[in-house]
Amino acid sequence: MDTALPNPIRPAFGPSTEDGAVVVSIGPSHPATHGTIQVIAALDGEKVQRVDVHCGYLHRGFEKECEAHTWHNLIPYVDRLNYCSGLINNFAYCEAVEKLMGVEMTPRCRYLRTLLSEYSRVADHLTCIAASLMELGAMTPFLYLVMIRDYIYEHLAALTGARVTYTYGRIGGLARDLPEGWLARLGEILGQYEMFIARVHGLMDRNRIFIDRTRNIGALTAADAVHWGFTGPILRSTGAPRDLRKDTPYLAYAELDFDVPVGINGDNYDRYYVRMREMDESVYMIRQLMDMLPPGPINVDDRRCTFPDKTLVYSEIESLINHFKLVTDGPKVPAGEVYLAHEAPNGELGFYLVSTGGGTPYKVHVRSPSFVHMGGLPRLLEGYQLADIIPTFGSVNMIGGECDR
Amino acid sequence: MNSPLPEILPECLAVPSGELLDTVGHLKWESGFDLLLDVTAVDWPGQVPRFEVVYHFYSTSTFRRVRVKVRVEEADPAVDSLVALFGCAHFMERECHDMYGIVFRGNPDLRPILLYEGFVGHPLRKDYPIRAEQPLVRYRK
Numbered sequence: 001m002d003t004a005l006p007n008p009i010r011p012a013f014g015p016s017t018e019d020g021a022v023v024v025s026i027g028p029s030h031p032a033t034h035g036t037i038q039v040i041a042a043l044d045g046e047k048v049q050r051v052d053v054h055c056g057y058l059h060r061g062f063e064k065e066c067e068a069h070t071w072h073n074l075i076p077y078v079d080r081l082n083y084c085s086g087l088i089n090n091f092a093y094c095e096a097v098e099k100l101m102g103v104e105m106t107p108r109c110r111y112l113r114t115l116l117s118e119y120s121r122v123a124d125h126l127t128c129i130a131a132s133l134m135e136l137g138a139m140t141p142f143l144y145l146v147m148i149r150d151y152i153y154e155h156l157a158a159l160t161g162a163r164v165t166y167t168y169g170r171i172g173g174l175a176r177d178l179p180e181g182w183l184a185r186l187g188e189i190l191g192q193y194e195m196f197i198a199r200v201h202g203l204m205d206r207n208r209i210f211i212d213r214t215r216n217i218g219a220l221t222a223a224d225a226v227h228w229g230f231t232g233p234i235l236r237s238t239g240a241p242r243d244l245r246k247d248t249p250y251l252a253y254a255e256l257d258f259d260v261p262v263g264i265n266g267d268n269y270d271r272y273y274v275r276m277r278e279m280d281e282s283v284y285m286i287r288q289l290m291d292m293l294p295p296g297p298i299n300v301d302d303r304r305c306t307f308p309d310k311t312l313v314y315s316e317i318e319s320l321i322n323h324f325k326l327v328t329d330g331p332k333v334p335a336g337e338v339y340l341a342h343e344a345p346n347g348e349l350g351f352y353l354v355s356t357g358g359g360t361p362y363k364v365h366v367r368s369p370s371f372v373h374m375g376g377l378p379r380l381l382e383g384y385q386l387a388d389i390i391p392t393f394g395s396v397n398m399i400g401g402e403c404d405r
Numbered sequence: 406m407n408s409p410l411p412e413i414l415p416e417c418l419a420v421p422s423g424e425l426l427d428t429v430g431h432l433k434w435e436s437g438f439d440l441l442l443d444v445t446a447v448d449w450p451g452q453v454p455r456f457e458v459v460y461h462f463y464s465t466s467t468f469r470r471v472r473v474k475v476r477v478e479e480a481d482p483a484v485d486s487l488v489a490l491f492g493c494a495h496f497m498e499r500e501c502h503d504m505y506g507i508v509f510r511g512n513p514d515l516r517p518i519l520l521y522e523g524f525v526g527h528p529l530r531k532d533y534p535i536r537a538e539q540p541l542v543r544y545r546k
């Protein structure tokens with residue numbers, strides 16, 4: 001028989017280093033935490049004194065693997081970073097490559113990407129809120145929210161062919177245009193969203209049990225949030241209205257009318273409420289975008305990155321060679337480096353790309369919000385009760401795929 | 406010290422390794438770059454110095470971005486840590502240490518974070534073979 005397996009982690013402290021404290025290990029596979037992460041906590045009674053967070057259980061060498069594939073081949077990989085909103089990863093990555101190539105996307109593509117980003121944000125926030133409410137025992141709102149999320153997933157599957165990992169973005173455009181009747185169904189789903197979200201508001205907002213578990217738990221000030229690198233809804237819940245869509249508008253956000261909801265205390269309740277309000281703003285934006293969608297092509301007409309039409313590939317030699325070179329060598333991206341960030345549902349999602357002029361990237365680095373948030377997580381957990389770890393961790397919405405890469 | 410690549414976005418500062426803390430302190434306190442977004446490195450085998458440590462900063466008041474680069478030698482891949490200035494530097498520097506073996510002087514905790522205890526080498530260095538395997542649990546025969 002094998003000897004005992006080596007411990008893959010070295011905890012920052014053991015029972016002997018903490019005076020009289022009980023040291024417990026929570027995770028990496030714990031039924032009440034969504035996400036594979038290990039939290040080692042030193043407890044004084046029920047109170048958490050000190051926390052050591054270990055991530056990396058989902059590390060799969062994403063950045064190393066990227067260096068061995070063409071720029072096109074990375075698109076399915078970036079889907080799997082934040083698998084609750086794969087489209088936003090797609091669009092941020094594609095736009096970063098387009099920036100390096102100096103490609104300007106078509107107007108229809110720009111509006112469609114904006115619309116789908118907001119749609120994905122709704123799905124991501126629904127997942128986050130549903131899961132964290134369920135962990136507090138609220139089964140009915142969980143089912144309401146996940147039902148709407150499932151409508152969205154099915155609806156996106158009608159567009160992209162996949163429920164979760166869409167691979168829908170393309171360098172210089174999108175995989176395909178909207179199918180017939182897609183926008184009509186979108187309108188129906190938004191109507192249902194409003195009906196069910198109103199029920200969730202009614203069930204949760206003034207619910208005594210929910211407030212007791214979340215109010216003033218895991219509280220954070222705006223200055224602390226910036227110091228620890230928090231972005232997205234967590235930063236906004238502290239009262240700082242920082243949103244890349246407003247501050248440095250990209251895609252079509254400059255033309256849209258929307259508010260940036262903020263919280264007051266930066267506690268779990270505020271994070272819940274900021275996400276709920278953000279979904280309303282997203283729906284408001286989607287409705288504007290449905291009216292603004294211009295006609296026209298979705299892909300740029302640029303043979304460096306866009307695949308030629310399939311009928312041409314089969315009928316003329318130039319297109320066949322073009323297609324062949326794009327697949328085997330990858331699009332030629334000029335040498336340079338770029339850092340491009342989008343406002344993902346969890347915070348700033350940045351792609352730092354370095355190209356030396358070939359068809360494969362020299363370096364790909366992802367600035368993932370979840371990883372940075374895990375660095376600040378002890379700040380949110382220490383000083384509260386052991387049982388508060390679950391709602392606080394739920395409200396941070398850590399996604400293993402983008403945290404561990 | 407010129408970067409071998411043309412710059413696109415954002416502004417980039419190349420800083421000698423000894424002046425990093427002063428420069429970043431100035432950026433934070435005088436220029437308002439109060440959010441450290443990212444710490445990573447780029448490996449240029451064959452060049453001297455071999456590694457480029459890359460920082461990205463953002464200002465939550467002016468919404469500007471800046472990139473800071475520090476070159477470090479292969480023989481002594483060490484650079485000053487930013488943990489005293491930015492709390493979030495702790496985890497990002499741990500990751501960079503994991504992946505490239507850059508030592509951040511002053512970061513008290515450079516334990517493996519995405520990799521595991523006992524992992525040999527630094528996988529994002531260009532000389533680490535992509536197919537290398539180091540299973541923690543032996544494969545079944």
